[in-house]
Amino acid sequence: MRVGVVTFPGSLDDRDAQRAIRLAGAEPVALWHGEHDLHGVDALVLPGGFSYGDYLRCGAIASLSPIMAEVIDAANKGMPVLGICNGFQMLAEAHLLEGGLIRNDHGLFICRDQKLRVENNSTDWTGDFEAGQEITIPLKNGEGGFIASAETLERLEGEGRVVVRYLDVNPNGSLNDIAGVTNARGNVVGLMPHPEHAVEPGFGPDTSDAMRSGVDGLSFFTSAITRMLTPA
Amino acid sequence: MPTIVVEVMPKAELLDPQGKAVAGALGRLGKSRYTSVRLGKRFEITVDGHVDDAVLAEVTELADTVLSNSVIEDVVGIHVLEAPAGETH
Numbered sequence: 001m002r003v004g005v006v007t008f009p010g011s012l013d014d015r016d017a018q019r020a021i022r023l024a025g026a027e028p029v030a031l032w033h034g035e036h037d038l039h040g041v042d043a044l045v046l047p048g049g050f051s052y053g054d055y056l057r058c059g060a061i062a063s064l065s066p067i068m069a070e071v072i073d074a075a076n077k078g079m080p081v082l083g084i085c086n087g088f089q090m091l092a093e094a095h096l097l098e099g100g101l102i103r104n105d106h107g108l109f110i111c112r113d114q115k116l117r118v119e120n121n122s123t124d125w126t127g128d129f130e131a132g133q134e135i136t137i138p139l140k141n142g143e144g145g146f147i148a149s150a151e152t153l154e155r156l157e158g159e160g161r162v163v164v165r166y167l168d169v170n171p172n173g174s175l176n177d178i179a180g181v182t183n184a185r186g187n188v189v190g191l192m193p194h195p196e197h198a199v200e201p202g203f204g205p206d207t208s209d210a211m212r213s214g215v216d217g218l219s220f221f222t223s224a225i226t227r228m229l230t231p232a
Numbered sequence: 233m234p235t236i237v238v239e240v241m242p243k244a245e246l247l248d249p250q251g252k253a254v255a256g257a258l259g260r261l262g263k264s265r266y267t268s269v270r271l272g273k274r275f276e277i278t279v280d281g282h283v284d285d286a287v288l289a290e291v292t293e294l295a296d297t298v299l300s301n302s303v304i305e306d307v308v309g310i311h312v313l314e315a316p317a318g319e320t321h
Binding site: 056057060064092093098099100102103104105106107145147148149173 | 242246247249250252253298299301303304
């Protein structure tokens with residue numbers, strides 16, 4: 001099982017994503033934005049960071065990268081694709097996911113361990129969660145406010161395409177507390193919080209059991225592996 | 233060389249946190265007559281050659297697909313500057 005992680009100019013969390021994939025039991029494959037080659041991977045992660053310095057709009061310039069032609073094609077053919085933070089912004093800019101991300105309503109960069117509820121556990125990236133499971137993973141961004149037109153929002157909610165929702169506090173003004181969404185097929189998922197930073201004891205969010213012992217993010221990556229090993 | 237100006241604004245109905253932050257600063261300076269600020273983008277695109285309908289059509293297309301994101305922004309103006317500031321003929 002090989003999962004590609006695309007590095008763009010300004011990606012920060014590509015190595016963390018590769019590590020999470022390895023810990024989940026798959027082989028991470030480093031991919032480069034300037035190539036037209038997915039190296040035969042079975043799934044893709046677009047990692048977090050500040051590609052192109054967030055110039056123009058977050059993720060906008062990266063979404064026009066050479067490799068995005070292959071990413072979009074693979075996503076439309078059903079390959080599991082996960083966009084984390086800046087990767088989510090790229091998927092929105094590439095129109096693989098609906099809605100958009102704007103500057104946090106309070107105008108500040110935010111970095112916190114964020115409680116979420118898994119609203120849809122039937123996507124390729126959330127199948128290993130229980131429906132309604134509450135998890136905590138880090139959130140760190142300046143432009144994470146999810147917005148969409150009223151009609152789009154109603155459709156996303158009606159079709160169960162909200163994947164994760166912020167719990168306790170809405171950290172950035174996202175409409176309907178939306179932290180992540182999926183496409184209609186359920187193979188493309190984007191979320192602002194960072195599952196790859198909560199995959200290994202000693203380095204995750206605090207839990208009631210022990211400091212930094214939270215590994216709730218790992219299930220995103222094992223979910224994709226489970227899905228790929230399950231005959232369609 | 234002619235320059236095409238493209239202006240993009242956040243959608244009117246959507247929150248504009250940058251504009252709000254600027255409006256807040258004006259308020260703190262005591263400029264209470266200015267009740268709101270909205271903040272957008274202006275692109276100046278220099279063209280090699282003259283601007284004809286085909287070039288304008290292409291820039292209009294690029295304005296809608298690259299320079300702006302229609303989910304969150306509107307293109308509010310596209311016009312041609314024949315003599316941009318700082319350039320002498």
